[in-house]
Amino acid sequence: MNTIGIGLLGAGTVGGTLIKRLTTDHAAIAAKTGLDLQVRRVAVRDPGKSRNLDIPEGMFTTDAQSVIDDPEVDLLVEVMGGQEPAGPLVLRALEAGKPVVTANKELIAARGYDLIAAAEKSGVALLFEAAVGGGIPIIRPLSETLAGERLTRVMGIVNGTTNFILSQMTEEGTAYEDALAEAQELGFAEPDPTADVGGADAAAKAAILASLGFGTWVGLDRVPHTGITEITATDIRYADDLGYTIKLLAIAEDTDNGVSARVHPVLLPHAHPLSAIRGATNAIFIEGPAIDTLLFAGPGAGGDPTATAVLGDVIDAAREILAGAQVAPRIRFAPSSLADFGSVPTKWYVRLEVADLPGVLAQIASAFGEANVSIKSVWQEETGEEATLLIVTHLAPESEQQNALAAVNELDCVHAVAAAIRVESEEA
Ligand SMILES: NC(=O)c1ccc[n+]([C@@H]2O[C@H](COP(=O)([O-])OP(=O)(O)OC[C@H]3O[C@@H](n4cnc5c(N)ncnc54)[C@H](OP(=O)(O)O)[C@@H]3O)[C@@H](O)[C@H]2O)c1
Structure with missing residues (x-):
């Protein structure tokens, strides 16, 4: 059996679920992949917190650097979120020659270019399937399966909170504030929903989709974004009368003037496949001359779907460690112009x-x-x-x-x- 030691930064919604899956599904994963995936060390803020995880208490630490330095840790999973201290920690792991799997869209959108370069320099993987669309496989299709397609547009509902709110407003006639309160009660929205309803969360995902889809690095600062806070029931009703559904979309496209990425509410014809995406579901609609259109849809968040995406990356990185492969980044980023x-x-x-x-x-x-x-x-x-x-x-x-x-x-x-x-x- 090929044993791979895993270090985690974070054991919250995603990290905790990943640890559970690595223990409960250990035999099934081993049977399917030939891999013996073992959790070695886990960094958290509060090691005393009750977590109901089937790993020894001694594995928890507040010293994140010690997870990277542990010689028994072959690959690092970063699921702590945010840019600090996650960014420097991921960089140090890559520089130390350890592959990194992360679910952190904010980190990849803000510092992905440098982190991908660091991964390339060290010849190790930096994988982030869970960073966009949670459980929906979209990063790998964009950067590998569709690498030979000259994509024209990648357009998606990439924020479940806002899609839930807009769906409630459309289907139930609920006012914005009530739909937001309902989303918070059901756990779809954070207590501070600013990043979701203001469009910043979707903008980070749009930056990643645009960069991978068009092979041009699109920095987060190049993604104008507007959220849904100004959308009213009146406009939802008028839009419906005119044959449209209102959705918050991340839109990345190859225009005559260069690559563009943006996030804002749009009126979308009722017949468009994205108009039918309801509730907290995410979906990404891809257009290209040869593939015509593709639709990827599914759960965009949640511990289990996101842990599945992380687990897929862990298995991929583990296979590469065992193959001794020098891993090139999946996509190279050409210095081409971005559209104003x-x-x-x-x-x-x-x-x-x-x-x-x-x-x-x-x-x-x-x-x-x-x-x-x-x-x-x-x-x-x-x-x-x-x-x-x-x-x-x-x-x-x-x-x-x-x-x-x-x-x-x-x-x-x-x-x-x-x-x-x-x-x-x-x-x-
Ligand atoms: N939740 C989702 O559905 C989802 C979906 C897609 C992507 N993601 C991404 O996945 C990442 C993790 O999200 P999450 O929902 O699992 O977050 P979470 O529930 O808040 O968990 C964060 C974990 O990181 C630990 N942590 C935070 N700061 C730390 C620090 N400075 N040092 C050591 N440990 C630290 C926390 O420790 P304590 O437990 O001690 O507080 C906690 O275990 C984020 O980047 C998020 O954007 C999440």
């Missing part, structure tokens, strides 16, 4: 509260026209003295759409730009 967001073609749904007077529509159309944005459709509802106008534009560079919105906002007849949400659909 202003140049990326977008289209918009805009809800305006306007004076119900003759000539108003003409003024609004001309403000859009002067900014080079043409209008695809207009729908009007009278509400007394005022009227609500729903406008969907054609594709135009993001900067021109923004100029149009600013110009419309200046018009005296426009009482409020009540909502402005991008639209993703096939037609221009």
Whole structure:
């Protein structure tokens, strides 16, 4: 039997589940892979905490460096989260020639380029399947299976909390605050949900998807992101009437001006496969000329699904240790240009509260026209003295759409730009 010693940084939701799986499924994993995976040492903040894990208490330590230094630890699993102290610890393990498996999207999105370079220099693996989409296999398909495809777009629901909230608002008519409270009660949302509802969590995943999908490193600072806090039941209802579902999407694409990655709510046609993804489920939709479209969907978080992804990486890294393989990074990152967001073609749904007077529509159309944005459709509802106008534009560079919105906002007849949400659909 080929024994591989594993050191863990973290034994919380993911790490604790991984330890359980390594003990309860030990024989099954050994039978299937020929690997005897043994937990050797585990760093935690509080070794006294009751964890209900079937490993000796003496394995726990607060000294994370001692896990890396332990000669019986052949590979490191980093599931502590955050950039500090996880970043320097992962780097030191790689420099010491130990492969690392991590579930830490924040770390990979922020420092992945340097960490991947360090792994390459040492000839060891740095694997992070669980960093995007939890239990959904997406990192390996993007970086290995699809490495020969010239992908055009990778678009995903990569945050379960926000998809749960939007699903509740859409299906039950629940108000945003109530849907968020429900997500917190059910454990889908953190007590501080800012990173989820503000889009930062999805932005880290978008950076990783874009980097792997297009072979160009996209830093986290190059991913503009907007969350769902401004989405109202009113717009969900109007969008539905117009044939769209509102989703928070991470969108990475190869545009004429370079690779672009962004996160924001979008109106998506009801018929799009991502519109059907409900609740906390995650899904990634991939487009390319040869594969046409692929949809990966499943549990984007949770101890068990995420531990399965980590376990897959552990098995992969263990096989490479035993093969004595010099591991190259799965994807090389070419220094190619990133598109400025202003140049990326977008289209918009805009809800305006306007004076119900003759000539108003003409003024609004001309403000859009002067900014080079043409209008695809207009729908009007009278509400007394005022009227609500729903406008969907054609594709135009993001900067021109923004100029149009600013110009419309200046018009005296426009009482409020009540909502402005991008639209993703096939037609221009
Ligand atoms: N949870 C999910 O569903 C999920 C899904 C995909 C990816 N991930 C990623 O997986 C990673 C872990 O998430 P999690 O949910 O398992 O987190 P968690 O439940 O908060 O667990 C974190 C663990 O790390 C330990 N830890 C934290 N800081 C430490 C430090 N400075 N020194 C030593 N130990 C430290 C904690 O020790 P104590 O136990 O003593 O507090 C705890 O065991 C994160 O990067 C997260 O983004 C999680």
